[in-house]
Amino acid sequence: MLRMSRNLNYAKPWAVTTQRELILDILQEAGAHIDAKEVYRRANERDPRISIATVYRSLRLFKETGLIDERRLGQMRCCYEIKRRGEHHHLICRGCGRIVEVEGPLIQQLVMQLQRENRFHVTKAELCLEGYCEACEENQR
Amino acid sequence: MLRMSRNLNYAKPWAVTTQRELILDILQEAGAHIDAKEVYRRANERDPRISIATVYRSLRLFKETGLIDERRLGQMRCCYEIKRRGEHHHLICRGCGRIVEVEGPLIQQLVMQLQRENRFHVTKAELCLEGYCEACEENQR
DNA sequence: ATAGGTGCAAATGGTTTGCGAAAAC
């Protein structure tokens, strides 16, 4: 188990406890797009004593230290994912709920341009697309 | 006062009651980016008997009939605005909360391209940018 | 011994719902 404490953006160092490690593992395994409730569900499977409060506290901590990203997909769900290299965005199917990740230089360029045009320093860019995938589009009729 | 009932995407026609009219007026006057709480606050000023439930029910109705758009800005706030011509997106300042609207052909193009590449029929595209405006960027130090 | 982390239960805040009364058709 990791023993050291870390210091990123966060003011104070923090300990990697067994609970936090478990939650990190779950986020790692999930890869992407997992919400708090599901994190709790899976954590609870492996450690029935863990509390939902701990899950929320950990997610907040990880978010603040920059370990994970928080995103909003679809209607209202709030999802978390381990931070990765390379911006990517999401396309969510209203039919089957499938989530497709998209990336590419155009998004970056677009953000850069908007930044310049509006004299803004952009710290977070989120493009969220909803629609229907090929299969669901056909089923619609 | 409008008296007719309307029929857009929504299955059943619905009446334009005084409450709904009031809420529509408020949305109209606000122009954009107003959340449920603020709609209620203003509605309550003019008609102290109106209930928050009516506000939520009306917002949902308007959204479903396509009269207004629901968007998520910044952290978690859910905002509403009368539907307008021309896509536009939002840039929100984490410092002062100011919201800048941006538009332009590049966003459209980007969405079109992603649509093609992923064989998706996109029904809703939302680009949400967070950052710091010029003034707040300087104040930061 | 002290600071930080956890579990529990209660609090919070935003949104929705059940229901009887009122209004619209």
Added chain:
DNA sequence: GTTTTCGCAAACCATTTGCACCTAT
């Protein structure tokens, strides 16, 4: 006279917080 809408209060759900206990320095 039916159907829809409203106001109210209660319910709901996700998230946060206060607090006593626990754990690792």
